Structures are given as C-alpha cells and as structure tokens.
Amino acid sequence: MGALQNLFVNLALFFRESMVNIGFSQLGIEATMDLVAGIGVLAVIAISALVLIYVERKVAGFIQVRLGPNRVGPKGTCQTVADALKLVGKEDIIPDRVDKVPFMIAPILFFAPAVLAFAIIPFGENMIPIDMNIGIFYFIAVCSLSTIPIIMAGWSSNNKYSLLGAMRSLAQSLSYEIPLVFSILGVVMITGSLQMSDIVAAQSDMWFIVTQPIAFLIYLIAGAAETNRPPFDLPEGESELVAGYMTEYSGMRWALFFLAEYAHLFIVSAMATTLFLGGWHGPILPSYIWFLLKTGFMIFILIWVRWTFPRIRIDQLLSLGWKFLLPLSLLNILITGVVLYII
Amino acid sequence: MKEVVDQGIKTQEIEVNFGPHHPSTHGVFRMVLTLDGENVRKVNPHVGYLHRGIEKLAEKRTYAQCVPFTDRLDYICSMTNNLAYVQTVEQLLDLEVPTRAEYIRVIVSELQRIINHCVFWATFGNDLGSQTALMYGFRDREMILDVFEELTGSRMTYSYMRIGGVAKDISDEQLKEIERIVDYMLDEALPEYHNLITGNEIFQARTKDIGILKPETAIDYGVTGPNLRASGVEYDVRKDQSYGIYDKFDFDVPTRDKGDTYSRYIVRLEEIEQSCLIIKQALNMIPEGKVQVKRVPKRPPDGSTYSSIESPKGELGFYLVSDGSKRPYRFRVRPPTFIHLMALEEMMIGEKVADAIVILGSIDIVLGEVDR
Numbered sequence: 001m002g003a004l005q006n007l008f009v010n011l012a013l014f015f016r017e018s019m020v021n022i023g024f025s026q027l028g029i030e031a032t033m034d035l036v037a038g039i040g041v042l043a044v045i046a047i048s049a050l051v052l053i054y055v056e057r058k059v060a061g062f063i064q065v066r067l068g069p070n071r072v073g074p075k076g077t078c079q080t081v082a083d084a085l086k087l088v089g090k091e092d093i094i095p096d097r098v099d100k101v102p103f104m105i106a107p108i109l110f111f112a113p114a115v116l117a118f119a120i121i122p123f124g125e126n127m128i129p130i131d132m133n134i135g136i137f138y139f140i141a142v143c144s145l146s147t148i149p150i151i152m153a154g155w156s157s158n159n160k161y162s163l164l165g166a167m168r169s170l171a172q173s174l175s176y177e178i179p180l181v182f183s184i185l186g187v188v189m190i191t192g193s194l195q196m197s198d199i200v201a202a203q204s205d206m207w208f209i210v211t212q213p214i215a216f217l218i219y220l221i222a223g224a225a226e227t228n229r230p231p232f233d234l235p236e237g238e239s240e241l242v243a244g245y246m247t248e249y250s251g252m253r254w255a256l257f258f259l260a261e262y263a264h265l266f267i268v269s270a271m272a273t274t275l276f277l278g279g280w281h282g283p284i285l286p287s288y289i290w291f292l293l294k295t296g297f298m299i300f301i302l303i304w305v306r307w308t309f310p311r312i313r314i315d316q317l318l319s320l321g322w323k324f325l326l327p328l329s330l331l332n333i334l335i336t337g338v339v340l341y342i343i
Numbered sequence: 344m345k346e347v348v349d350q351g352i353k354t355q356e357i358e359v360n361f362g363p364h365h366p367s368t369h370g371v372f373r374m375v376l377t378l379d380g381e382n383v384r385k386v387n388p389h390v391g392y393l394h395r396g397i398e399k400l401a402e403k404r405t406y407a408q409c410v411p412f413t414d415r416l417d418y419i420c421s422m423t424n425n426l427a428y429v430q431t432v433e434q435l436l437d438l439e440v441p442t443r444a445e446y447i448r449v450i451v452s453e454l455q456r457i458i459n460h461c462v463f464w465a466t467f468g469n470d471l472g473s474q475t476a477l478m479y480g481f482r483d484r485e486m487i488l489d490v491f492e493e494l495t496g497s498r499m500t501y502s503y504m505r506i507g508g509v510a511k512d513i514s515d516e517q518l519k520e521i522e523r524i525v526d527y528m529l530d531e532a533l534p535e536y537h538n539l540i541t542g543n544e545i546f547q548a549r550t551k552d553i554g555i556l557k558p559e560t561a562i563d564y565g566v567t568g569p570n571l572r573a574s575g576v577e578y579d580v581r582k583d584q585s586y587g588i589y590d591k592f593d594f595d596v597p598t599r600d601k602g603d604t605y606s607r608y609i610v611r612l613e614e615i616e617q618s619c620l621i622i623k624q625a626l627n628m629i630p631e632g633k634v635q636v637k638r639v640p641k642r643p644p645d646g647s648t649y650s651s652i653e654s655p656k657g658e659l660g661f662y663l664v665s666d667g668s669k670r671p672y673r674f675r676v677r678p679p680t681f682i683h684l685m686a687l688e689e690m691m692i693g694e695k696v697a698d699a700i701v702i703l704g705s706i707d708i709v710l711g712e713v714d715r
Contacts, residue, residue: 313697
C-alpha cells in the first residue's frame with residue numbers, strides 16, 4: 001500500500017536521482033523534469049478525453065434507454081479510438097472564402113489553454129505539475145483565453161451561423177466568468193492563499209463544500225456555462241445554429257475543438273474537486289485515486305445534467321448570470337467576510 | 344405579432360437561411376429569417392422541395408389506386424390520411440361501411456394520433472436541446488408501429504383503409520396488445536413525459552408566452568387541430584362534424600386559452616390521454632362481423648364532394664370531383680400543416696431566433712403534406 005500511496009512521486013524522485021547519477025547539470029535536471037511533467041499532463045488529457053467520450057456516450061445511452069457504442073472492441077471500448085482514427089484520416093477542408101490564418105490556428109489556440117490549465121491541478125499528494133503561488137489567478141486567466149479563439153473561428157469562417165455562435169459565446173463568457181471568479185473568492189478568503197497546495201491542505205479536516213455551499217452551486221452553474229455544455233451550449237445550439245462556431249470545421253481541426261471541450265470538462269470538474277470537495281484528501285486509497293473518484297463524480301453530474309435538460313435561451317442565460325448569480329456570489333463574499341471577521 | 348422596439352442603436356440586419364438542410368426544419372422546409380442580432384424581423388417561408396405532384400398523378404389512377412398516394416402525404420400518420428380519402432370516396436359512392444370496420448378505423452386512427460403526438464413530443468424536445476426526449480418518444484412510437492406492422496405489413500405506409508372497409512381483420516391478440524399499449528401510455532409513458540420535460544423549469548421558461556397566436560388570427564388563417572384549440576377555440580371535427588362512429592364515444596376536447604407554444608404542447612399531450620380513453624371504449628364495444636363490403640362500385644356518379652376528418656395535425660380534407668369514369672377528375676387535398684405554415688409569420692416576428700425554432704416545432708409540420 002505504501003508503495004502505491006506515492007507511486008508517481010517516487011517515480012519522479014527515481015527519475016531525478018538517476019539523472020543526478022548520470023551527471024546532469026542542475027538546470028538540465030529541472031528542464032527535463034518539467035518536460036516529463038508536461039508529457040504527463042498531455043497523457044492525462046489524451047487518456048481522459050478518450051475515456052470521457054466513451055463514458056459520456058455510455059451514460060447517455062443508459063439515460064436514453066439505448067445501448068450506446070457496443071460494436072468496436074469489447075463493450076465498444078475502442079469506439080473512440082476508431083472515431084479518432086477516422087477524423088485523422090479525413091481531408092483537411094478549408095472552405096474557399098474563409099480568412100485562412102485565423103481559421104487554421106483557432107482550433108490550436110482553443111486547445112492550448114485547456115492544456116495550460118492542467119499545469120496547476122493537484123492530481124494527488126505532491127503531484128502538482130507546477131505549484132504556483134498564484135494558482136487560482138492563473139486558472140482564471142487561462143480559462144478566459146478560450147473565448148478569443150472562438151471569436152476567431154466564428155469570424156474567419158465567413159458563415160452566419162458561426163458568427164452568431166461566436167457572438168453568443170462572447171456574451172456568455174463575459175457574464176459567467178465574473179460569478180465564477182467571485183464564487184472561488186470565498187474559498188480564497190478562507191485559506192488566504194491563491195496557491196493550490198494551500199487550498200487542498202486547508203481542507204484536510206473539512207471540505208469547503210460544507211462552509212461554502214452557495215459558492216459551490218454558483219461554481220457548478222458557471223462552470224457548466226464555461227465548458228459550453230448543455231443546458232448552456234448556446235454557442236453550438238444545434239437546433240438553430242447547426243454547430244455554431246464549428247459549422248465550417250471538419251476532420252482534425254474539428255476534433256481539436258471537441259477534445260478541448262472534454263479537456264475543459266475535466267478541468268472544471270477537477271477544480272470543483274480541488275476547491276470544494278477536499279482535493280485529493282481521503283482515507284485508505286492513494287491520493288490520486290481519491291482525486292480521480294471525486295472528479296469522476298463531478299463529471300458524471302455534468303453529463304447527467306446534459307442529457308436531461310433542455311437548452312436555455314440566450315437572454316435567459318444572460319439574465320441568470322447578471323441578475324441572479326452575480327448578486328448571489330457577492331452576497332456569499334459578504335457573508336464569508338463577516339463570518340471571518342467575527343471568528 | 345410582437346411589437347419590434349426601436350432602441351435607437353444602428354444595427355445591421357442579417358439574413359439567415361434555415362434549411363432546406365438544417366437540423367431542425369423537420370424535413371426539407373426552408374425559411375429565410377431576417378435577424379437583428381438575435382431578434383427575428385422578417386420571416387420568409389419557402390416550400391416545394393418535396394413536391395411530387397400527387398394531386399395530378401392521382402387523376403391518372405383509379406379510385407382504389409389512389410390510396411397509396413395518401414400514405415405519402417403526411418408520412419407520420421398514414422392511417423388518418425387513408426381514412427380521410429376513403430371516407431370521401433365512400434361519400435361519393437354513398438357506401439355503408441360494416442360496423443366492425445368502423446371500430447377498427449377508430450382504433451387505428453386514434454393509435455395514429457398517439458404516434459403523431461409522441462413524435463411531436465420527441466422532436467419538440469429535440470428542438471429545445473433535450474435529445475433524451477427524442478429517444479423516449481420514438482421508443483413508445485415503436486410499440487404501436489409493431490402492432491401496425493403485424494396488422495398491415497408495413498411500418499409507415501400502411502394503405503390499410505380500403506374503400507368500403509379495411510384491408511384485413513384485426514385479431515383478438517392484437518386487440519389485447521393494443522390494450523396493453525394504451526395502459527402503458529396512460530400509466531407510465533405520459534407521467535414520464537411530464538416528469539422529464541413538462542415540469543422542467545428551463546422548458547417552461549423557453550415555451551411560455553412564446554409565439555402567441557390569437558384566436559381571431561388563427562381563425563382568419565384557417566388554422567385547425569391542436570394549434571387552434573391551444574388558442575382557445577374549441578373546434579374538433581370529431582365532435583363538431585362527427586364522422587364515422589365518433590358520436591358513440593365519450594371524450595373531451597382539450598383546449599387552452601393562451602395560444603403560446605406551451606399551450607400547443609400541453610394540448611397535444613392531453614390529446615394522447617383522450618385518444619387512449621377513446622381506444623379503451625372502442626375495445627370494449629367492438630362487435631364481430633365483416634370488415635369489408637362485398638362489392639364496391641368502380642365508377643361513382645357525376646358530381647363532387649368534400650369530407651374531412653380530424654387528423655392528428657388538424658382538419659385534413661379531400662375534395663373529389665367525379666366525371667362518372669373510374670378515375671377522379673380532380674383530387675384535391677386540404678392539408679392542415681400547409682395552412683399552419685402560413686400563420687408562421689404572425690407567431691415569429693419579434694421573437695428570438697432560438698424561439699423561431701421552438702415555434703416551428705410547436706405547430707408540428709410534416710413536409711410531405713405541405714408540398715404534396
């Protein structure tokens with residue numbers, strides 16, 4: 001059990017020691033370790049996206065009284081791989097009158113912040129790729145970046161659906177970023193730190209969902225809006241906008257948007273775990289297993305919501321954000337502040 | 344029509360083309376929307392992408408040969424289309440239909456109404472972004488389709504109604520199965536529908552007070568069926584110009600006063616309930632006997648006639664002109680959904696683009712019938 005408890009930490013230590021033995025310079029070792037962490041993060045993204053897509057389709061199948069993928073591989077587990085291979089093999093179509101450069105780089109830019117955000121997620125005890133002292137701030141900054149590529153994609157596609165989708169996405173991000181930040185502020189006020197490791201350490205006795213239940217709910221709603229998932233999938237709104245900003249995309253470029261969405265789903269759930277559900281804290285099982293279990297639970301809730309709720313309308317979405325979530329999050333901050341002052 | 348508020352900001356209107364290839368135009372319908380931001384300013388519906396010239400083609404067929412054409416009008420509910428046509432021909436011939444056949448006609452056309460409203464519920468949910476509704480609605484439709492397949496040999500294009508009766512007698516096992524389905528619809532499916540969609544906060548916010556159709560406007564346009572009843576006008580062909588044996592059954596005509604998309608939705612769900620009740624009564628009363636008259640005259644006398652039924656979508660009428668030959672001289676369909684489409688503009692102007700889709704879904708169109 002002891003070996004499993006710190007499996008990944010020991011691996012990293014072993015790696016570092018062997019490099020010292022070979023005779024790497026200090027700088028070289030640090031650079032290599034960062035590279036290894038980066039590869040680790042990419043592996044997590046790739047694997048989690050593969051697993052998540054399969055799980056989502058299976059859960060959706062269960063909710064919708066059908067089977068879900070069941071042909072490729074045992075129980076359809078290889079379906080995602082088959083789909084990915086198909087997408088890689090597709091022709092890279094760039095329509096005639098699009099603005100080529102933004103059109104081509106938008107999917108990559110959309111995917112990049114999703115990867116960057118993984119850098120500060122504490123996957124387990126001592127398992128943060130980079131433990132920045134401005135971790136929360138970094139997370140918020142990186143997450144807001146994803147709006148710009150959507151606008152790029154929508155504008156450069158030279159398509160009205162895309163443009164409308166991009167505009168919606170901008171309005172949605174503006175109105176949901178602020179409640180999202182404010183809901184996290186409550187947690188930051190209690191811990192007095194923006195560092196992820198401090199926030200997790202502060203929850204060793206009690207999870208913040210107990211002390212900050214309102215903030216958790218606001219985070220969940222705003223987080224779902226951040227990931228552009230139903231019932232907040234207005235930028236794609238299939239029934240009116242076909243596929244929104246992704247309408248003109250196909251093949252691997254489209255797959256990048258798709259992958260990034262699942263990466264965002266993972267991040268939002270992982271952050272919910274870290275901020276409100278006690279991070280990797282838990283008895284008996286290794287810390288990273290606990291982290292994955294809690295994140296998986298959060299993801300399941302988001303999937304569940306997706307397949308049961310109808311889509312909300314753009315003006316209702318905005319008024320929910322500005323007239324309800326924002327005052328509520330401010331109230332939460334006020335209450336937290338007063339209670340902290342009294343204690 | 345909602346008032347369009349001028350906010351004093353200079354904006355550029357864009358024209359967006361919905362269809363003919365679009366996820367939520369229910370077939371090959373096309374509408375050109377002029378949008379100011381998210382608000383609809385102008386609606387320009389284009390129809391005719393599915394035109395097959397059925398009315399003209401029918402003039403070259405004998406009366407009996409025209410029945411399969413009617414299958415392909417409103418392909419969601421072929422049974423009621425068949426019924427409307429054969430009933431008109433029977434009126435032209437002055438033909439009496441055996442009682443058992445009349446009962447079978449009532450049972451299958453009410454089952455057809457349940458199918459149609461299940462499909463409506465499913466696709467309406469899909470238009471609102473709830474794909475789960477789509478699966479549930481089609482799951483329940485499938486059971487009735489199985490019965491129809493056993494009865495008629497076909498899942499969608501039945502051609503089951505014949506001039507002077509029905510094609511084949513219905514067996515006791517099938518009647519039992521129908522009873523089971525009706526009980527299932529009443530006890531399980533409908534509560535599930537209400538739980539999943541009707542009670543949902545987002546659904547109510549999306550549908551209430553959207554796309555209001557005033558009763559006087561609805562009457563002016565000739566809107567019929569659930570769409571008219573949702574506007575508060577209690578008009579049902581089954582009650583008001585009772586045809587067949589509908590006067591023997593005890594049922595309500597559900598209405599709502601508001602005329603918004605929510606009313607149109609809820610009226611349809613209540614109609615499923617009423618259809619189930621009618622079927623239950625019919626199952627208890629159905630007599631033994633023949634299902635087809637022995638000899639059907641091939642050539643109706645000179646003259647013309649119109650008769651209509653309450654199809655799931657509204658008043659479906661056929662106008663036939665006979666010149667004494669065995670082929671109809673004129674074969675004219677009064678399709679309810681074509682007429683409903685004309686009222687689209689009244690409902691859409693001033694609403695949001697997302698609501699335009701909801702409104703289009705709520706009037707329940709089938710393009711096979713619109714274009715013919």
